[in-house]
Amino acid sequence: MQHRTLMPEIKRYLTENDAFRFSGTMELVYLKTSGDFYFYLLKDLASEPYLLKVAAKASVDSGLGNEYKVLRYLDDCSHTPNAYHYDHVPEGFDRDVLLMEYIPDEELDYTADYLKVAQIFGSIHRHGAELELPRLDDPLGLCLIRGKDNLKDALSSGVFQVDHLYFFDGFTEWAEEHLDRKRRTFQGVEPVICHGPFEMEDFTMQSPGYLYNWEGAYLGDAAIDITRFLARTTSLMEADVILRAIDREDFYFRWETTMGLEKSSLRERVNAYMPYYLFELFSSLARYYYDHAKPGAHELESLQYEKLQRYLDIEFMQSCLAEYI
Incomplete structure (x- = not known):
């Protein structure tokens, strides 16, 4: 090793x-x-x-x-x-x-610690963005570009059934049609330091709770970090967990309180970003599935295959999107 x-x-x-x-x-x-x-x-x-x-x-x-x-x-x-x-x-x-x-690891419990995570993000986001980092100005457009690129070869490969073709074609059409309107939700919002893609292991809940692994940090909208944490898919690999609407409202309130805000547009921005985040995510998984299903490719382990099947189940994807589109 x-x-x-x-x-x-x-x-x-x-x-x-x-x-x-x-x-x-x-x-x-x-x-x-x-x-x-x-x-x-x-x-x-x-x-x-x-x-x-x-x-x-x-x-x-x-x-x-x-x-x-x-x-x-x-x-x-x-x-x-x-x-x-x-x-x-x-x-x-x-x-x-x-x-x-060095801070000892204490595993994040998604349903028990979500308010601590709201406070962690609020404490970080309130520091502003007065430093030089890469900047993401159009998160929705970037998700759409990446998602379409992921699907370019996968959908025409014959690996997927007709239901998946209809789903992704319809999802792509919706994302393109609503892009300009959804983008306006983000106008005039000051950037913050965003962590970038994170795993649950990037958190340690040793009091008061910490967020590690900032090598992919950039400047962007706080809604990007928050969406990625609240998305149902965040915890699917371990357990199919989704916060109730009242829990998410408590999460937003804790973030706003930590930020020193009475009220914010965070909810609206998360709602606008969520379907585009899921479009990129689901399409990347479709591409991953295709890359391992085409002739000569390395086959997936049974556990990986089962998890991918669960993610790419049409009813599951539709249930993730139902609240947002």
Whole structure:
């Protein structure tokens, strides 16, 4: 395993770098691999432990520079970890390295912790966006472009039945027809720091609750983060969970209270973005299914296949969209 063979190099980098001072015995413990990163627990017996995040790919811009910039900007936010040191492909060690605060994992319980998550997002979004990051100005249009690209080869491949062709054709037509009107919902809204695509494991609910993994951060509408969390599909891979309307209203209220707002247009923006987010999501899954179903492709494992079948069930997709279109 590469994460283990890297450990001697990491230890050498740490001990030879003047930025690190170890007053006790240094110990490095592998924690996990997530996405394009290896995570290690860095222990100094004379101080608190640290989290070391290392790019899995050598000599590339991994996004850790962006993450460091975001975490330093959010330094006084109680819901993001402190970032202490960043090296971009340092001499003698050809991978990006980020040293940050270590916070023990406490798994997110979607139905029990959703108000804590509203507070986490509100606390982050209220910091504004006075830093240089990529900016997403047309989230709906981008979802439509990506979705159509996903479907370009998949639908004409013969892999899908007629019902799926009708569904995606009708969904595409609706998305194109309503795009300009839905876009107007976002006019005049100030951008915030958006996390980007997240997994449930990016949260740790160790009090007061934290959101990790900011390498994909950009400037955009707060509704993007909120939609992705509230979407039924967020939790489907673990359990088919959807918040009740009253729970979602409590979520919006907690976010607004944390933001210092009496009332906002967040609900309307989430309602406008949701079907476009789902269009991109469902189409990406259709493409994934096609990529593994075409001749010569690597077959899906049975569990993956079952989950994809569940996502791409016509009645399920229609039920996800019923409230929004």
